[in-house]
Amino acid sequence: MPRPSGPRPEIDTSDLAATLRARGLRMTPQREQVLAAVRRLGHATPEQLADTVDGVDPVTVYRTLELLEELGFVRHAHLTHGAPSYRPAEDDHVHIVCHTCGAVVDAAPGLVDDLADQLRRRNGFVLDRSHFTVFGRCRDCTATPPPPTTEQSSAIGR
Numbered sequence: 001m002p003r004p005s006g007p008r009p010e011i012d013t014s015d016l017a018a019t020l021r022a023r024g025l026r027m028t029p030q031r032e033q034v035l036a037a038v039r040r041l042g043h044a045t046p047e048q049l050a051d052t053v054d055g056v057d058p059v060t061v062y063r064t065l066e067l068l069e070e071l072g073f074v075r076h077a078h079l080t081h082g083a084p085s086y087r088p089a090e091d092d093h094v095h096i097v098c099h100t101c102g103a104v105v106d107a108a109p110g111l112v113d114d115l116a117d118q119l120r121r122r123n124g125f126v127l128d129r130s131h132f133t134v135f136g137r138c139r140d141c142t143a144t145p146p147p148p149t150t151e152q153s154s155a156i157g158r
Contacts, residue, residue, distance in 0.1 A: 019071050030056045034064040038074050038086050043104065045083040075130045079104055095133040100141035 016035055017027040033053045038044060041052065046065055050058040065086055068074040076084040079097050093106040109129045116127040 016068075016071070016073055019073075023071075025067075030060050031064050031067070034061055035068055035073060038065075038068070039088050042091065043079070043085045043087050045085055047083060049086070077131055077133055079133060089130075092130065094129055096138075097133055097135050098138035098141055099135055100137050103138050103140075105138070 013027065013032050013035060016031065020027050020031070030053075033056055034049060037049045037052050041048065044052075046058065046061050049065070050056065050061040053061065056064075065074060065076070069076060069086075072089055074086045075089050075091075076086050077095055079085045079095055080102075092109055094109055094112055096105040096107055097103070109132075112127065112129060112132060116129065119125040119127055
């Protein structure tokens with residue numbers, strides 16, 4: 001779900017440059033452009049990012065996203081059955097996705113605190129909130145009956 005368009009503040013990439021240098025890597029224009037695009041778009045697939053970054057091929061976008069995630073600058077989540085969606089690491093939230101209309105709502109990570117506490121107490125499991133997505137039907141789609149399935153349509157026609 002892209003953020004609203006309009007004037008954008010200048011992206012500060014000095015932290016990325018310092019982190020790369022500490023690992024013996026260098027800041028490249030491609031790395032800078034991909035990080036800026038993730039910050040600008042909010043939620044974006046690698047394909048969407050490749051479409052917005054001039055002169056950077058899709059393979060470089062994928063490799064850069066992997067590196068940026070490893071370094072802690074971006075996170076990914078699966079919002080559909082397709083490619084993952086990337087967002088800035090500082091943009092901390094969980095996702096609520098409607099199966100019917102595809103709407104994606106960003107919710108405060110505290111929304112799943114009770115679940116996280118129960119999982120930890122009962123199973124010793126630590127929930128990764130950055131990768132947490134809940135699927136269901138949104139308010140608008142719940143208010144309208146779902147379209148009949150193929151089986152229901154066949155039965156109606158008999």
